[in-house]
Amino acid sequence: MTRPSTGGPSIVIAGGGSGGHIEPALAFADAVRALRPDARITALGTEKGLDTTLIPARGYPLELIPPVPLPRKPSADLLRLPGKVRSAVGRVREVLAGVDAQAVVGFGGYVALPAYLGARGRVPIVVHEANARAGLANKVGARFADIVAVAVPGSGLPGERVVGMPLRRSITALNRESLRPQARKFFGLPPHGPVLLVFGGSLGARTLNTAVAAALPELLRAGIAVLHAHGKGGEPAPPARGYLGLPYIERMDLAYAAADAVLCRAGATTVAEVSAVGLPAVYVPLPHGNGEQSLNARPVVAAGGGVLVDDADLTGERVVAELAPLLRDPLRLAEAGAAARSSGHADAADTLARMVLELVGATPEPATQVLPPWRDR
Missing domain, CATH: 3.40.50.2000 (Glycogen Phosphorylase B;)
Structure with missing residues (x-):
């Protein structure tokens, strides 16, 4: 399923909406860049939430997709949900093709669900669950993911591997x-x-x-x-x-x-x-x-x-x-x-980054590589 790289590895991250989803996604992205400075990281997000504020400020390109909020109760929005999902999935597939993506790494939330569905059968999928109880998007994505990583044990997701929570350096x-x-x-x-x-x-x-x-x-x-x-x-x-x-x-x-x-x-x-x-x-x-x-x-x-x-x-x-x-x-x-x-797992971002790079066949550069500056808040 992995494509040969035409330069640095191209990885798409999906963790938009709240800071609880965005921050671990960006910490992971920073760790990938530290291991492979030539890596191409693309973030998926929507115009809602903190996506357009936090992601560009950390130096990562942001591709917008239609939001797919999941209604908690029966409503007219629930009837419109299949159409919204199809639209978002179509946009995700456009992004994946445009950046020649080699993997999608999702961190839950309403951006992750269309990301998983859009990547299914096209590129490897990695799910990271931050909470002890998994959310709906990650429950769906974990069913066909190549790697399921979790912050704490007992998420209930199949094949979970405990890596901890990716954190800023x-x-x-x-x-x-x-x-x-x-x-x-x-x-x-x-x-x-x-x-x-x-x-x-x-x-x-x-x-x-x-x-x-x-x-x-x-x-x-x-x-x-x-x-x-x-x-x-x-x-x-x-x-x-x-x-x-x-x-x-x-x-x-x-x-x-x-x-x-x-x-x-x-x-x-x-x-x-x-x-x-x-x-x-x-x-x-x-x-x-x-x-x-x-x-x-x-x-x-x-x-x-x-x-x-x-x-x-x-x-x-x-x-x-x-x-x-x-x-x-x-x-x-x-x-x-x-x-x-x-x-805790202070090395979670690095651990997850190495897992993903290994999945796409991209070897981290030697430890003597000069690391890029960290772009923390």
Whole structure:
């Protein structure tokens, strides 16, 4: 099925829509470029979501296809779905032919489904599932994929191979200790003493915000500084010395370097990043959905790198009870951080890139090859 290359390997990635699909796709693309600087990477996406913002900013060409959102309930949109799928699949096939694609690598979401269907029988297909419970697109694609890679075991997909979550090099290569003084200065945090990092995603999390506000006086009295991303629509805690509230943290690498422990949700990317940098965490899964956030965090929790707290149980008192003793005990922090790091797969992007290059018959260039600059956010 593999075509001979007419230059560097040509690989199409499909992970548009949300940051949770786009970021691992771009981390994988970066890893392919590091191994084969002559590789030609083409991204599929739609005009909806973050595709047109994030993908070109990282230096990758974007080919737009018609969006195929999958209705959750019976509606008129469901009746129009077959026509939308046919249109999107046709566009995917045009792109594959135009770039002489040698493989399609999908990361789930509504861009991935037409990508898998368009590639079927034409080029090899690789599926990567980030969550503990696979989404519909990846369930379909895995039925005829050449490789099924997953971030955590137990996805239910046939033939799963656990590789971890592909992450940006600015995260996987982060040296928190050496960067700590710069990171603390960047945020205006105390140069010494423990720091708690709190974030709930780009929109924040009301439960986390409320609990942190209630816990803040006790945390500050214990000498614990707090760096809090409360979300664009969220409320920060009242101003206090040792507390910094921000709507959004652009430099998450510096935030991780400044912190000693984390209070956060349990999305697949969040769990992968926090564990990869070796930070112990209190994970508070979203209280809705199919429960995949709790499953995402279970491997790191089982390893001793974090604890799970139900959203309904997160109060100011619980924040203090879980985090204050940990943050005031350097030995416990070091042990929990090491356990978190050991549970992750910091080399996931490189591992997946090598698997795909081997699939298409493209040998990585020697390790002495000068790597291209990373184009992280």
